Amino acid sequence: MKKTLAALTLAALFGAAGTTFAAEPVDPIEPVKIENPALVELGKMLYFEPRLSRSGFISCNSCHNLATGGVDNLKTSIGDRWAQGPINSPTVLNSYGQIAQFWDGRAKTLAEQAAGPIANPLEMASTHELAVEVIASIPGYAKHFEAAFGDDKVDIKRITDAIAEFERTLVTPNDRFDQWLKGNKDAITKFELEGYQLFKSSGCTICHNGAQLGGQSFQKMGVVRPYETTNTAEGVKTISGRDQDRMSFKVPVLRNVELTYPYFHDGEAATLEKAVEVMGDIQLGKRYTEEETAKIVAFLKTLTGEQPKIVYPILPPNGPKTPAFNPWAPAEAKK
Ligand code: HEC
Numbered sequence: 001m002k003k004t005l006a007a008l009t010l011a012a013l014f015g016a017a018g019t020t021f022a023a024e025p026v027d028p029i030e031p032v033k034i035e036n037p038a039l040v041e042l043g044k045m046l047y048f049e050p051r052l053s054r055s056g057f058i059s060c061n062s063c064h065n066l067a068t069g070g071v072d073n074l075k076t077s078i079g080d081r082w083a084q085g086p087i088n089s090p091t092v093l094n095s096y097g098q099i100a101q102f103w104d105g106r107a108k109t110l111a112e113q114a115a116g117p118i119a120n121p122l123e124m125a126s127t128h129e130l131a132v133e134v135i136a137s138i139p140g141y142a143k144h145f146e147a148a149f150g151d152d153k154v155d156i157k158r159i160t161d162a163i164a165e166f167e168r169t170l171v172t173p174n175d176r177f178d179q180w181l182k183g184n185k186d187a188i189t190k191f192e193l194e195g196y197q198l199f200k201s202s203g204c205t206i207c208h209n210g211a212q213l214g215g216q217s218f219q220k221m222g223v224v225r226p227y228e229t230t231n232t233a234e235g236v237k238t239i240s241g242r243d244q245d246r247m248s249f250k251v252p253v254l255r256n257v258e259l260t261y262p263y264f265h266d267g268e269a270a271t272l273e274k275a276v277e278v279m280g281d282i283q284l285g286k287r288y289t290e291e292e293t294a295k296i297v298a299f300l301k302t303l304t305g306e307q308p309k310i311v312y313p314i315l316p317p318n319g320p321k322t323p324a325f326n327p328w329a330p331a332e333a334k335k
């Protein structure tokens, strides 16, 4: 009820200027309020902590590099012992608030998600037991666990909760499109606005909507025409077992999409132009002219927001009981 009233007031305020953000299928990204700074700080350390991996070398930031839009800019990721990952890494920026995590939605929350890569043999290739043993063996972590949780006990739930809390702060508010949504009509150019109008009128917003322009539903890749790929990922079918879910993927977040190339779960679209052409074609049955594509791409580039200001954490050194790392040991040897 409150929300409706606020929307009405805004509509009244901006109504005369034409489009109002209350009427738009996209909402602005809001900055986060940090409630437990000690938990966020611990989460940041663990996000950059390579010792959560078997090799002692791979951290979350290896594949979700916060210097490059929260991705690795590779078709598919590189994991333990240079393993070729099966799928493109989505950005961690603005990933909180999606209906689920992963392309097929197999994790409900960020904390549940974070438990995955630590033990994934193609990613960090550790085990939860080993990860806990390693972190607990590093004396300098004790005071950070105490500050975040009240005592220094280390377990996998605390590790993943802390990482998730840090990730929740990785939002990118105040991009030019949001400034426009909030009433600054000069924040985007006429060309970019035409791109947005085309994005809406073509039907892109049927799937790419909400604050993240994605992350709110699973949709078939290839609604009008099948998507051709050699990648073997089957999307939601892997989880549900149902044939009709084959090639259904979580609609990706389009905030900062300018930074998060290459595109699609298989990373096969190297440029935004290519991604827009493919989407128009196979999702909506539209063949855009070069100019139309350029307009939509120009609009998508207004979605690059203020990147989180990360002060690089200094990680505490190994203690006497910290297990040695051997990145070249065969897979079965966990240490
Ligand atoms: C070896 C590379 C690699 C590492 C290391 C890695 N990830 Fe990922 N991450 C990926 C890939 C690839 C996916 C997509 C996998 C899928 O959907 O099946 C992914 C998915 C995600 C997602 C889901 C985003 C979305 O929109 O669905 C989040 C969040 C995430 N990772 C966070 C983390 C965190 C936190 C860590 C550290 C604990 C981590 N990742 C370590 C490659 C990596």
Ligand code: HEC
Residues within 6 Å of the ligand: 199, 202, 203, 204, 205, 206, 207, 208, 218, 219, 220, 221, 223, 249, 250, 251, 252, 253, 254, 257, 260, 262, 263, 264, 265, 266, 272, 275, 276, 279, 280, 283, 284, 296
């Ligand atoms: C029916 C739902 C639907 C519609 C309509 C749709 N998309 Fe998508 N979009 C998706 C899904 C699902 C994916 C992920 C597909 C995959 O990688 O397998 C995606 C991926 C993308 C990507 C790549 C993002 C990334 O990080 O990999 C871009 C860019 C994009 N869409 C833009 C558009 C544009 C522009 C339009 C309108 C021309 C559009 N989409 C219409 C569902 C849709």
